[in-house]
Amino acid sequence: PTPVLVAIDGPAGSGKSSVSKAVASRLGYGFLDTGAAYRALAWLVLENGIDQNDADAVIRILADFDYEIGTDPAEYHVRVGANDVTDAIREPRVSAAVSAIARVPEVRSHLVELFRSIAAGVDKPGIVVEGRDITTVVAPDAPVRILLTASEEARMARRSAELQDDAAATAGAELKKRDQADSRVVDFLNAAEGVTTVDSTELNFAETVDAVIAVIAATD
Numbered sequence: 001p002t003p004v005l006v007a008i009d010g011p012a013g014s015g016k017s018s019v020s021k022a023v024a025s026r027l028g029y030g031f032l033d034t035g036a037a038y039r040a041l042a043w044l045v046l047e048n049g050i051d052q053n054d055a056d057a058v059i060r061i062l063a064d065f066d067y068e069i070g071t072d073p074a075e076y077h078v079r080v081g082a083n084d085v086t087d088a089i090r091e092p093r094v095s096a097a098v099s100a101i102a103r104v105p106e107v108r109s110h111l112v113e114l115f116r117s118i119a120a121g122v123d124k125p126g127i128v129v130e131g132r133d134i135t136t137v138v139a140p141d142a143p144v145r146i147l148l149t150a151s152e153e154a155r156m157a158r159r160s161a162e163l164q165d166d167a168a169a170t171a172g173a174e175l176k177k178r179d180q181a182d183s184r185v186v187d188f189l190n191a192a193e194g195v196t197t198v199d200s201t202e203l204n205f206a207e208t209v210d211a212v213i214a215v216i217a218a219t220d
């Protein structure tokens with residue numbers, strides 16, 4: 001049978017990745033972090049000394065984009081060619097370059113196809129796929145579609161808690177800038193028709209995971 005697809009979208013710092021991973025672990029589902037694929041491509045672009053704003057050069061490198069994203073929530077890893085880039089794709093230089101790459105239509109259509117085939121082929125009863133356009137473009141017919149939001153204040157506070165004071169201020173500004181750029185390409189700030197909003201502003205991590213699982217349970 002085709003695995004059940006749980007689509008989760010939301011802005012940066014909404015806790016999407018960690019919540020999705022925890023939900024997948026609890027349900028015995030696979031997990032696909034689509035942002036990691038855009039980040040992996042951005043890493044490859046930077047590694048090759050390509051200007052992220054040179055769309056033609058970015059499109060050319062797509063042909064050589066050999067990447068692997070683990071779909072087992074317990075063994076999450078991202079690889080490009082022979083390099084394990086799991087940590088490198090979180091570096092600020094990658095975060096700063098990724099939006100320019102993600103707005104190239106050829107990049108999006110290429111990755112959307114890959115995400116669909118990864119999701120369809122997972123060897124588990126279901127898969128949680130998270131990103132910005134999963135509920136609207138990658139899997140608009142998914143049985144479960146969730147928009148995970150939190151107030152900007154809450155998102156910044158969570159991101160800052162992971163960092164030192166001055167780094168926190170920079171990260172907050174970066175996050176805001178990235179959301180602005182990304183939301184011009186796909187709308188992940190408003191729930192599309194039929195998408196359930198889970199607002200985690202007043203919830204802690206465990207409560208957010210429970211709220212998402214409750215939405216999934218209510219769907220079958």
Ligand code: C5P
Pocket residue numbers: 012034035036038039098099102130131132133134178182
């Ligand atoms: O989720 P994360 O913040 O790691 O995503 C990194 C970047 O990848 C986003 O800022 C956005 O530019 C891009 N992205 C996207 N569509 C997705 C997931 C991520 O454009 N479905």
